[in-house]
Amino acid sequence: MSVGELGRRVRAAARPVAQASSGARAAALLAAADLLVVDAASVLEANRADLARAAGAGLEGAALDRLALDERRLRGMADGLRAVAALPDPVGEVVDGWVRPNGLRVERVRVPLGVVGVIYENRPNVTSDAAGLCLKAGNAAFLRGSASALESNRAVVGVLRRALAKEGLPEDAVTLLEDTSHAAAIEFMRLRGTVDCLVPRGGKALIASLLEHATVPYVLDGDGNCHVYVDAAADLAMAEAIVVNAKMQRPGVCNAMETLLVHAGVAGELLPRLARALAGVTLVADERARRHLPGAEPATEEDFATEFLSLKLAVGVVDSLDAAVRHIDRFGSGHSEAIVTQDVRAADRFVRDVDAAAVLVNASTRFIDGGELGLGAEVGISTQKLHARGPMGPRELTCVKWVVRGDGHVRA
Amino acid sequence: MSVGELGRRVRAAARPVAQASSGARAAALLAAADLLVVDAASVLEANRADLARAAGAGLEGAALDRLALDERRLRGMADGLRAVAALPDPVGEVVDGWVRPNGLRVERVRVPLGVVGVIYENRPNVTSDAAGLCLKAGNAAFLRGSASALESNRAVVGVLRRALAKEGLPEDAVTLLEDTSHAAAIEFMRLRGTVDCLVPRGGKALIASLLEHATVPYVLDGDGNCHVYVDAAADLAMAEAIVVNAKMQRPGVCNAMETLLVHAGVAGELLPRLARALAGVTLVADERARRHLPGAEPATEEDFATEFLSLKLAVGVVDSLDAAVRHIDRFGSGHSEAIVTQDVRAADRFVRDVDAAAVLVNASTRFIDGGELGLGAEVGISTQKLHARGPMGPRELTCVKWVVRGDGHVRA
Numbered sequence A, B: 001m002s003v004g005e006l007g008r009r010v011r012a013a014a015r016p017v018a019q020a021s022s023g024a025r026a027a028a029l030l031a032a033a034d035l036l037v038v039d040a041a042s043v044l045e046a047n048r049a050d051l052a053r054a055a056g057a058g059l060e061g062a063a064l065d066r067l068a069l070d071e072r073r074l075r076g077m078a079d080g081l082r083a084v085a086a087l088p089d090p091v092g093e094v095v096d097g098w099v100r101p102n103g104l105r106v107e108r109v110r111v112p113l114g115v116v117g118v119i120y121e122n123r124p125n126v127t128s129d130a131a132g133l134c135l136k137a138g139n140a141a142f143l144r145g146s147a148s149a150l151e152s153n154r155a156v157v158g159v160l161r162r163a164l165a166k167e168g169l170p171e172d173a174v175t176l177l178e179d180t181s182h183a184a185a186i187e188f189m190r191l192r193g194t195v196d197c198l199v200p201r202g203g204k205a206l207i208a209s210l211l212e213h214a215t216v217p218y219v220l221d222g223d224g225n226c227h228v229y230v231d232a233a234a235d236l237a238m239a240e241a242i243v244v245n246a247k248m249q250r251p252g253v254c255n256a257m258e259t260l261l262v263h264a265g266v267a268g269e270l271l272p273r274l275a276r277a278l279a280g281v282t283l284v285a286d287e288r289a290r291r292h293l294p295g296a297e298p299a300t301e302e303d304f305a306t307e308f309l310s311l312k313l314a315v316g317v318v319d320s321l322d323a324a325v326r327h328i329d330r331f332g333s334g335h336s337e338a339i340v341t342q343d344v345r346a347a348d349r350f351v352r353d354v355d356a357a358a359v360l361v362n363a364s365t366r367f368i369d370g371g372e373l374g375l376g377a378e379v380g381i382s383t384q385k386l387h388a389r390g391p392m393g394p395r396e397l398t399c400v401k402w403v404v405r406g407d408g409h410v411r412a
Helices: A003-019 A022-038 A040-056 A061-067 A071-086 A125-136 A147-166 A182-189 A204-213 A236-248 A264-277 A321-331 A344-353 B003-019 B022-038 B040-056 B061-067 B071-086 B125-136 B147-166 B182-189 B204-213 B236-248 B264-277 B321-331 B344-353
Strands: A094-099 A105-112 A115-119 A140-144 A174-176 A197-200 A226-230 A257-263 A282-285 A312-318 A336-340 A358-363 A380-382 A390-392 A398-409 B094-099 B105-112 B115-119 B140-144 B174-176 B197-200 B226-230 B257-263 B282-285 B312-318 B336-340 B358-363 B380-382 B390-392 B398-409
Touching (some): A003 A105, A003 A140, A003 A174, A003 B344, A022 A125, A040 A061, A040 A071, A061 A147, A115 A125, A125 A140, A125 A147, A125 A174, A140 A182, A147 A174, A197 A204, A226 A236, A236 A257, A236 A264, A236 A358, A257 A321, A264 A312, A321 A336, A321 A344, A336 A344, A344 A358, A390 B398, A398 B236, B003 B115, B003 B174, B022 B071, B022 B125, B022 B147, B040 B061, B040 B071, B040 B147, B115 B182, B125 B147, B125 B174, B140 B182, B236 B264, B236 B336, B236 B358, B312 B321, B321 B344, B344 B358
Parallel strands (some): A115 A197, A140 A174, A257 A312, A282 A312, B115 B140, B115 B197, B140 B174, B226 B257, B226 B336, B282 B312, B336 B358
Antiparallel strands (some): A380 A390, B380 B390
């Protein structure tokens, strides 16, 4: 089926989903969770076909692992759907409201966006996570996964569609774009009037393509080139714990630290400590940091601009908080930036001056995540400023409608 | 100066403006208001030069009038700046906040966007209105007006810059792009990393160019193809008053009604009444409406799709509220849609089912305006769903930053 025809179908399903009760939508999510476990065999069989194809094409290591499903991961997906079903429903929330002097009653009410498109890479669990969040917020989901996960995604979407039908909701409210060609992706990005919001989850190439071609509104889930700045007034034991956590606890994700900036006043004491604590991490450092990190190679500008997503860290020494802010201005990606300090004025200035989705004081960057912050789940982490910034939960998949009630009011 | 170099200057001014106190920014707006009156002669002289050039180039009628300034209009611009200065400051508002079970304190705080770009047509008052709203919300304003208003815009921007300097704020926080070529406009739309949000105020050609070329985030101030639907259960005297107001009170603006839909059950009584009440309005109507509107020409599909912005109205008869919603779905531009009814269920269904920035019950579409709804002023009316929908006041020129505070928190 063509991209346009699929779009018309998912568009047609958006209104019944938006009109369905919160209870009906939650029931569909719970039914899908049950079916994922009941139908585990068929989903795993589809996944084995993907894995065989991917291995044949030379995929290996972490990439192959991300593609793989097993009973445990399927149960995780089912639990994710149940958790989303249990979240508060954002739809219908009266955001604010007031009465005008002429008696006109004004309300702003949260409503579904309509059709939410998601383009993502080869983790099949994103299929159920994203569809679940879209349905929670009253939207239809139009999904485009990677070629390598096609059979798995088809199986998971099949489960979701059966669950929708079981609860009297239109199957097309979860629709998979099976054409994984580049041309189809571009057509998808240009379905203006069909896709109300596109969430791209992918690398630089996808973002560049989106900026060039998209005519639909989108929210960028961008890179995380995250920094930790250890201030002159830091508690160094705390700094060590935060740095180790931000770099090592899970280095392959967007909220891991990629660059450490240390105030010159504490570099001599802190950096040798960190060299020991960060055993196993490849360090690259600027000239001043290398004086205290004899094992480190010189850091290039490219290093400071890179989201390593691995056990590699760039280290720089700065003379002031302002210099740290300037470095973050230049190299940061607007994701999550942390300061470690006991100085309340330094903390306040860092919070004010750093331009990012999230700033942290005396806490690891790893906390910037929908689950850790209490949103229950996230469809991505926005690094843009419009509409949604930071972790996007169900609320970020809604918009606001003005509702104005009068009794024959006309304008003078 | 090149677009890029101007962009760097306005970008550099964004941080001092964001860091300035609410009081300093308000003082700059009040100083600008005073200077507009004191320096009226120089602004009016610049405007006369624009008018002479425009008249020479064949501009006339309403277009020439929109370009013209006089003492009264200048005072209006000054009053606008004073009104914006007096509005509540959105910057620093703690949108929400909570404490996580591990003690991590989470807040979402409203912060300026940074650099707001505005592309607009030939009304010079937009220059001060837009710059005022940007500064109110802590942003630097990067403005691109029309070629025909260049001298006027330069004079008004000069006044604003002097006021900024007077209050110790950077002049570049209000910067005019004087190159009014199409190429410069496209370059402007692609200043990603410099322009945080672009608000285009213009016609279909501008929007089409933006969808094609823009890489900066934008909020569309789109067309208003607004409908009034008169339900079977309407109070017909109220319907008449609302229809006349929505069409005739100010036909040239985006929240005026362009199409009237009447339920078949009341068409026979209402339409002849409206034919008299709408004297002076050119009516085009579908076949069923023409039975009751003998003077009306047949309405084409094109008519129903057109934002006339004049004393012209398309009229259709529908058999049900659902048919009215389907018509609005097909032809509406997502701006403002009204129902006139005494039936609470019909009102509720219209409010739920119509997908638009604003829906009104028993009130004229003309109320969907920042001033009328109590925002104080507006930089435009968004017809998109992301970030801002409906009238955009100072709050819509801000974004949210997550601020997370711990005491050495690390993730397990």
